Amino acid sequence: MMLRRKKLSGDEGFDQLQREVLLAVKVSEEEIEEVATSPDLYEGVRLRIARERRQRSGGKVLADDWRSADSAGLNFIRALLVPSRPPQWILTAAAVLLLVAVALLLWLPKQPRESSEIAQPVIPQTVPSRPLDLGSRVLPASPQKVLVAVPLVSKQQRRIYRRDQPSDNHADEIATDFLPLTFTADSTAPESGHLVRVTIPRSALLAMGLPMNAERAGELVRADVFIGDDGLARAIRFIQ
């Protein structure tokens, strides 16, 4: 009983001590007033707001986003853009989306190759593996039959392929022979692929390992790019 009373008395003493310690951090109203009425205080707020605005506009966020932030949509966007503490569910959703994207990337490239292996015999590639004659010539009426052999697997793939092909009204076009893209022209060259018509700046030719006239770097050129089934560009020809 004595022990319990002593313990109780000790507890009460500590409670009192705790209260005293906690109350010791209180400051007087004079000190609060002195800080609150400091002339620099609002200037600091103003500077912080200006700095935050600059950061947000740098991050492609509207400077006065709160003005139109009544809608739930913008509140959501603002929540996404706040860097300090993203909600847990956003992180989870981002992780799930990332996983789905990776899974799709891994799955999609396999699909056409698998179907072509099953359905079609491979037509030999006609892209030359040595430097080609750069002399121009007139394209035949159906250039894809001569220049590139592409496996036609299913109706769906045929539709896709037709979309890629130069149409008959390209008969008056002048095309160079195919130039092998040296960085991929190796022993693993594909036996089939797609022909894609592109318009690219001359400066992009450098990236393909082709010579380029620096004075005409800004000009656009039309070209047909032969892309193997592995997705790599294998050869290019230029169209006039």
Next chain:
Amino acid sequence: MEHWTDISGFATAAALEPVTHEAVDDELVAAVRSGDEAAFALLFERHRRSVTRLAYRFFYRREQVEDIVQESFANAYFALGAYRGGQERSFIAWLSRITVRACYDALRRSRRAESVMSELNQEEEGLLAEKLRDVGKGNDIESAAISRDLANKLLQRLEPDDRIVLTLLSVGDLSVAETAELTGWSVSKVKMRAHRARRSLRRVLHRFV
């Protein structure tokens, strides 16, 4: 182009008006939303004392308090789109919650950065033990200042969550429900935290007494 207004005249203007009406705050918020920067200056003028008082509950250095006040108002400025007027809570309650959040974040940062600085040296430990024995007996300014400094160093040893709850409940004289409202925590979490915080503080005090 930003248009900021010198607010030195607002103090007088605010004093002349019948202030502390929530409707006035809501009108000012609406004005800020429509692009009136001067209205925000007036909001600042009306509530800077409350925010400063709240910041002083957690920090004792003047520069820390000023930092919290500025951060709280800047955060409030960019969060005004989320303020729902009288539908949910008053502007000052909303602003207080932002301030408590800023204090909480700053406590966590300072706990990481200043853990070494907050350690007491041998002399301070002796002084603290002496002060704790005589706590409440001295009334002079110097004694109060020393007590405050030591108490703050003592409280820095608590987890930020514990410190927030203890301060709001014991220093701010708030109820559990009010503390829950300010922190955004549930009532049960506040109760649990308060219990743990008192136990932690007692452990700290045991070292010196």
